[in-house]
Amino acid sequence: MNHHSTLIERLWAPIFSVFSVSMLIFLVVPILVIVPLSFNEGSFLSYPLSGFSLRWYQEFLGSQEWMRALRNSLIIAPAATLLATALGTLAAVGLARGEFRGKGLVMAVLISPMIAPLVIIAVSLYFFFAQLNLLNSYLGLVLAHAALGVPFVVITVTATLQGYDRNFSRAAASLGATPWFAFRKVMLPLIAPGVISGALFAFATSFDEVVVTLFLASPAQRTLPMQMFGGIRENLNPTIAAAATLMIAASAVLLLLMEWLRRRNEKLRGASPA
Amino acid sequence: MxxxxxxxxxxxxxxxxxxxxxxxxxxxxxxxxxxxxxxxxxxxxxxxxxxPIGNILWKSFDNPEVARALPTTLLALQDWDGESRPDEKVFVALVKDLKTAKDEGQIPSLIKRLGYEDGRYRTLLTMALRKLPDDGVESTGRALIAQSTLWAEPSTWRSIQRAGRTLTAYYVLAAFDHQVDAQSGDIVELPKGQALYLSVLMRTLWMALVVTLLCVLFGYPVAYWLARQPSSRANLWLIMVLLPFWTSLLVRTAGWIVLLQNGGLINHSMIALGLIDQPLQLVFNRVGVYISMTHILLPFVILPLYAVMKGISPNYVRAAVSLGAHPFRAFWSAYVPQTFAGVTAGALLVFIMAIGYYITPALLGGPGDQMLSYFVAFYTNTTINWGMAAALGSQLLIIVLLLYWVYSRVTRPANPAQRA
The missing domain is CATH 1.20.5 (Single alpha-helices involved in coiled-coils or other helix-helix interfaces)
Incomplete structure (x- = not known):
């Protein structure tokens, strides 16, 4: 691109590339080192590898504790996602309808779960739920995780709505559609990519959440990250690597879904007059 | 309108x-x-x-224990001059209150709370409770003073009065390493051995600052490099940023332990290569915390900076170079200033997230690497000193809110979503 290639510049470019690529490797290495260990025969979570085995996956699948943790995560995360997505989408639609006094403040409240340090959220909910008898309950965890996921839904749906042409809704209304019908049949299909990516964000938030869960859950509601936290702290064995590998696979699926949705959303934006 | x-x-x-x-x-x-x-x-x-979060701010001033356990004593103390030995009726009220409190199970919280004022009050109360003067005794006051002369000292009663107010500055003062002196009633610094939180606060801010600087230092060049790659290739490289971003924090923490521990991959390879003889201590200390926190927060700098840099036309640098500037100088004075807003926003975001960190220092750090969040959790779960947990939590919350306010100012022009 640049026609003034001096010697320094010519040397600089490869050095710079090597540096950048090594930083990118730095980002993925801790994830990649875990995967081979989950197939390792030896019973320590360390290299060198001693032989291929699926025993840690068997261990994971056969362990009552891990299975309960997985089941709890698969109960709490979808429920929290559903609540966060429903409330968040409605609010984003309301926010996109126009200006009103105090909108900044409302927005600040809706975003606040993303900003407040997790420990503070955890402690405040601990005190609050203790009074309501919601400690050590699924409901309490679902409510807490939903609150944590809400900002992501609000932000992604709000962003998607900027590319939504309001005339579609007006056209539906002028043809006699009720607001709910127009929302369901016209607006929702068009903003679906944003809603789904918001939901995925909310799901990932709940599925990875550990701090708030540590405070609010008893062993009966122990989630996958909580089980992992205990495992890393107390006995670091390759079952953790098996669990981690499955979680990495789940993240990769989430990432691919997000990427696909992003492209669809870009297409939608490109098509709309906005 | x-x-x-x-x-x-x-x-x-x-x-x-x-x-x-x-x-x-x-x-x-x-x-x-x-x-x-x-x-x-x-x-x-x-x-x-x-x-609930507002409640925690209030809880750092809330002071119910003594007021609930010793209501009649506090009432009787209202007529006391604050200087002399209190009247017999105060002692009688105290014994009556203690009996009721004993029946209602309020003693542990009472002893704990008065112990914060002065550690000696713990034994004082325990002793009194073990042998409460009977109703028939000639003088309740004399009987108590016979147990300990502390009961004759006005400072003891002033402490009870102070601890009996429904609101207290005790926890907030303690969060800044200060206390009300039990004898004089003045606000004084905590003695050297007990002072802890200011250094924890400083440590928290310092660690967050180091991590932020590391993230910007490493993230900026990577974002720049990515932004200069052709789009299709950049998208592939970006997967390497996004995968860790989406992967559970605990998975990454486990990965770092595998890499950094004494028998871990890094020490193993370095010994095999003959670079070192003894394994380096890379984890369960500050180094491990810095490495993994930087790793976790780096995408939060790279991704927004990449977005900003994608939008910067290369023409400015070209123009500067064509006017005779050295490429480095052209980059520095024509390119970098255009990324300032992005860098500031990214850095603030990382700093805000870093000061609240709990899991990473807890799993990868040593006792001296724990940040404010750890102490909030500690006081909630381990010692059940909720006032202290609330005061330290409020400290952290207020810092975060102030920083977020700055952040929203910095990012406002770049974020038309809130204006539209």
Whole structure:
């Protein structure tokens, strides 16, 4: 691109590339080192590898504790996602309808779960739920995780709505559609990519959440990250690597879904007059 | 337009309404419907989030223990001059209160709370409770003073009075390593051995700062490099940023332990290569915390900076170079300033997230690497000193809110979403 290639510049470019690529490797290495260990025969979570085995996956699948943790995560995360997505989408639609006094403040409240340090959220909910008898309950965890996921839904749906042409809704209304019908049949299909990516964000938030869960859950509601936290702290064995590998696979699926949705959303934006 | 009051809609005047009125009414009902859509979430968050967090601010001043356990004593102390030995009726009230408190199970919290004022009060109360003077005794006061002369000292009673107020500055003072001296009643610094939180606060801010600088230092060049790659290739490289971003924090923490521990991959390879003889201590200390926190927060700098840099035309640097500037100088004075807003926003975001870190220092750090969050958790779960947990939590919360306010100022022009 640049026609003034001096010697320094010519040397600089490869050095710079090597540096950048090594930083990118730095980002993925801790994830990649875990995967081979989950197939390792030896019973320590360390290299060198001693032989291929699926025993840690068997261990994971056969362990009552891990299975309960997985089941709890698969109960709490979808429920929290559903609540966060429903409330968040409605609010984003309301926010996109126009200006009103105090909108900044409302927005600040809706975003606040993303900003407040997790420990503070955890402690405040601990005190609050203790009074309501919601400690050590699924409901309490679902409510807490939903609150944590809400900002992501609000932000992604709000962003998607900027590319939504309001005339579609007006056209539906002028043809006699009720607001709910127009929302369901016209607006929702068009903003679906944003809603789904918001939901995925909310799901990932709940599925990875550990701090708030540590405070609010008893062993009966122990989630996958909580089980992992205990495992890393107390006995670091390759079952953790098996669990981690499955979680990495789940993240990769989430990432691919997000990427696909992003492209669809870009297409939608490109098509709309906005 | 925003002057329209929502209550102005009155259906009785429907017929005679002017066009302007009808327009205003339509606008009002439109706005009301918008509010109705926002309301469920707003109410949900106000109840399940804003209120509990506000509550924690209040809890750092809340002081119910002594007031609840010793109501008659505090009442009797109202007539006391604060200088001399209190009257016999104060002692009698105390014994009566202690008996009731014993029956109602309030003693542990009472002893704990008075112990914060002065550690000696713990033994004082325990002793008194072991042998409470009977009703028939000639002088309750003399009987108690016979147990300990502390009961004769006015400072003891002043401490009870102070601890008996329903609001206290004790926890907030303690969060800044200060206390009210039990003898003189003045606010003094905690003795050297007990002072802890200011250094924890400083450590927290320092660690967050180091991590932020590391993230910017490493993230900036990577974002720049990515932004200069052709789009299709950049998207592939970006997967390497996004995968860790989406992977559970605990998975990454486990990965770092595998890499950094004494028998871990890094030490193993370095010994095999003959670079070192003894394994380096890379984890369960500050180094491990810095490495993994930088790793976790780096995407938060790279991703927004990449977005900013994608939007910067290369023409500025080209123009500078064509005017005779050295490429490095051209980069420094024509390119870097255009990324300042992005860098500031990214750095602030990382700093805000870093000061609240709990899991990473807890799993990868040593005792001397724990940040404020750890102590908040510790006081909630381990020692059950909720006032202290609340005061330290409030400290952290206020810092975060201030920083977020700065952040929202910095990012406002770049974020038309809130203005549109």
């Amino acid at each position: 925003s002057e329209v009051s929502l209550t102005a809609i009155d259906h009785s005047t429907e017929k005679g309404a002017s066009l302007k009125q009808r327009l205003l009414r339509a606008e009002g009902s439109y706005r009301r419907r918008s509010m109705l859509l926002i309301a469920p979430l707003l109410i949900f968050l106000l109840i399940s989030f804003v209120f």
